[in-house]
Every structure is written in structure tokens, then in C-alpha cells.
Ligand SMILES: Cc1cc2nc3c(=O)[nH]c(=O)nc-3n(C[C@H](O)[C@H](O)[C@H](O)COP(=O)(O)O)c2cc1C
């Protein structure tokens with residue numbers, strides 16, 4: 001859509017009775033379509049859910065001071081990152097075990113990401129193997145998210161190698177999950193995403209991971225996954241080692257402190273993702289959007305900064321871009337689209353984000369993303 005084609009957009013929207021508009025409406029569809037334990041796992045935050053709530057509230061506390069009298073008849077919201085140009089600043093966040101939301105899981109998400117030309121970040125703990133996901137959408141841009149295994153580093157290095165071979169274009173190391181957060185909703189529901197699944201009785205089927213286990217009874221698989229995801233001894237040493245072993249750009253996901261951003265630069269990483277894991281890890285931490293300005297000040301444009309946690313609509317993305325992000329990731333919004341309607345649901349969620357962002361940029365007086373610094377951003 002171009003901004004000038006708004007009437008066509010509105011006509012189409014009025015015909016789409018089946019597709020929700022707002023995050024809350026998509027979430028309602030997910031409630032209807034997911035098992036209660038699976039929905040609880042996806043929607044909840046850690047602890048008292050302070051951070052999960054703060055993520056959303058913080059966006060509403062930031063206000064844009066827009067610019068006028070700039071020609072915005074055509075808005076170019078493309079970004080360039082690691083030598084590749086993308087049509088929009090949106091990425092699909094790594095979300096594990098998407099079989100919880102839809103039988104086709106990451107394969108459906110990958111197809112949607114490909115058709116919408118949005119990069120997909122595939123989780124280590126995906127329902128389908130990284131090769132199966134790549135094969136489902138061979139032309140779509142894909143990055144691989146790594147949970148670095150403390151007990152089996154060779155498994156992690158082999159995943160990086162496999163990702164490279166399968167056509168993934170960057171490695172994202174998640175650094176905020178040295179152990180899984182304190183998740184009371186799952187405890188209350190007695191729910192583990194690791195122990196239920198479609199058909200085979202488990203949500204994760206990576207063949208190399210499965211081969212690394214001594215046997216395939218349920219307890220061994222669950223213990224194996226947890227040992228490989230949680231890594232309390234993870235340090236900059238492992239990050240440097242991954243950097244050495246791959247020719248792909250390496251990003252760190254879960255950076256919140258400006259000094260960690262500075263250390264990431266010193267370590268030679270190629271990008272950072274400012275994230276508190278959607279409030280699922282350490283409760284009580286700062287909202288990503290609130291720490292972004294200080295991080296952007298340290299990074300000084302040397303490497304791309306992406307942001308996630310609490311992005312619920314296009315205007316949130318505009319605020320993140322206005323505060324120094326190169327791009328934004330969405331997590332739960334696309335997962336709910338997947339739960340609501342599979343591949344078309346994810347496509348529609350992405351389309352809504354792109355369209356609202358385009359309109360919001362135009363109304364802010366921004367014709368392309370190089371102009372973002374013209375905006376003034378104010379925190380209530
Ligand atoms: C169900 C679920 C599973 C997730 N799995 C992963 C994962 O495997 N790896 C990871 O780095 N982050 C994971 N995340 C965190 C997301 O990548 C992202 O940081 C978060 O969802 C962003 O917040 P939002 O949901 O408010 O958009 C997961 C999030 C959810 C909701």
C-alpha cells in the first residue's frame with residue numbers, strides 16, 4: 001500500500017471480517033485456539049509480571065513531537081542491515097515451540113515471513129528442525145537464534161554450522177536465559193512446553209539434538225533440553241568463540257545495560273537486540289524502550305540496534321526507531337496470528353504492522369527512515 005491508497009486499504013479491511021485488527025483481538029483468537037496451558041506459557045511473564053506490563057506501558061509514556069511540511073506522499077521504510085535491504089524495519093522474534101500455537105508451527109511462520117519479506121529469527125528450541133524450516137521458505141531471509149549449550153558446546157557449534165549451511169544469514173545468541181525465569185503461570189497450570197506436543201508427544205524434534213541424548217524417554221528429552229538451554233556459566237568467552245567459528249554476523253539478544261552494549265562493541269559483535277525477553281525472564285527489569293536511548297548513545301551507530309518486548313502496533317515501532325533502533329522484533333503478536341489462522345494469520349499481523357507504521361511515519365513527517373532524527377521524543 002502507498003499512503004495515497006488508503007481508500008483501497010479501508011475497503012479491504014471492511015471485507016476481512018475474519019481478521020482482527022488490534023493485538024488484543026488477535027490475542028482473543030489465540031485464547032480460543034490454543035490449549036490453556038500453551039496460551040498461559042506464551043502470554044505470561046515472569047514473577048509478578050511487572051516487566052511484562054511495564055513493556056507495554058512504557059511505550060505509551062513516550063510521545064512523538066512530529067514534523068510538518070515534508071513531502072510524505074511516498075514513505076520508504078526500508079532498512080539496510082548486514083549488506084541486505086529489507087522492505088520494512090520488522091523482524092519476527094525467535095519464539096520457541098511454535099507447535100504450541102499451530103500444527104505447522106515455524107514452517108507456517110517461515111512461509112508468512114517469506115511472503116511478507118520480513119526476516120524470521122528461528123529459535124534453537126523450534127518445533128521443527130532448522131533445516132525443515134529453511135526448506136519451507138527457501139527464499140525468505142532467516143537468522144538463527146542460539147541457546148548456547150553449557151553442557152555440550154559441540155552441539156551449539158554444530159547448530160551454527162548447520163544454520164550456515166541451510167542459508168541462515170546471521171546468528172543471534174540469547175544472553176538473558178542463563179536459567180529459565182520464575183514463571184508462576186506455568187507452575188500453576190502444571191504446564192511444561194517441553195512435555196506435550198502434536199503426535200509425537202514432544203514439541204521439539206531436532207534430529208541432531210535427539211541423537212545427542214542417551215535415550216528418548218520423556219524425562220531424558222526434557223532434562224536434555226533444559227540442560228542445553230540454561231547456561232549459568234555463559235560469558236563473553238563463548239560469544240568470542242562463536243564469533244571465531246562463523247563467517248555470519250553475530251548479534252546478542254537480551255542486552256539492557258548501556259555498558260553491556262559497550263562491551264558487546266569491544267567484543268566485536270555485529271549487532272545487539274535490546275530485549276527483556278518479553279518480560280519472561282528477570283521480572284522487575286527496565287522496559288526495553290526505556291533503556292534504548294542510553295544504549296543508542298553508547299553504540300553511536302557503530303552496529304545495528306534492534307529492539308523487542310512490548311511492540312504491539314505500528315506506532316510503537318515508530319517510537320523505537322525515533323529513539324535509535326534500526327529495526328524492531330515482534331514476538332507474541334505474530335504467535336497469536338499463527339494461533340488464530342496459521343500462515344495467513346501471521347501474514348495479516350505483519351501487514352497490519354507495516355500499514356500502521358507507514359501511516360504513522362507519514363503523519364510524523366517522515367518520508368524515509370534516514371529522517372528519524374528529525375523527530376523529538378519526549379518521555380512523560
Ligand atoms: C512463547 C515464547 C517463546 C519464546 N522463545 C524464545 C526463544 O526460544 N529464544 C529467544 O531468544 N527468545 C524467545 N522468546 C522471547 C522473544 O524472542 C521476544 O524477546 C519476546 O517475545 C518479545 O516480546 P513481545 O512478545 O512482547 O513482542 C519467546 C517468547 C515467547 C512469547
Ligand SMILES: CCCCCCC(=O)C(=O)O
Pocket residue numbers: 096125177180193194229277280
Ligand atoms: C521451559 C523451556 C524454555 C525454553 C526457552 C524458550 C524461551 O525462550 C521462552 O521464553 O519460553
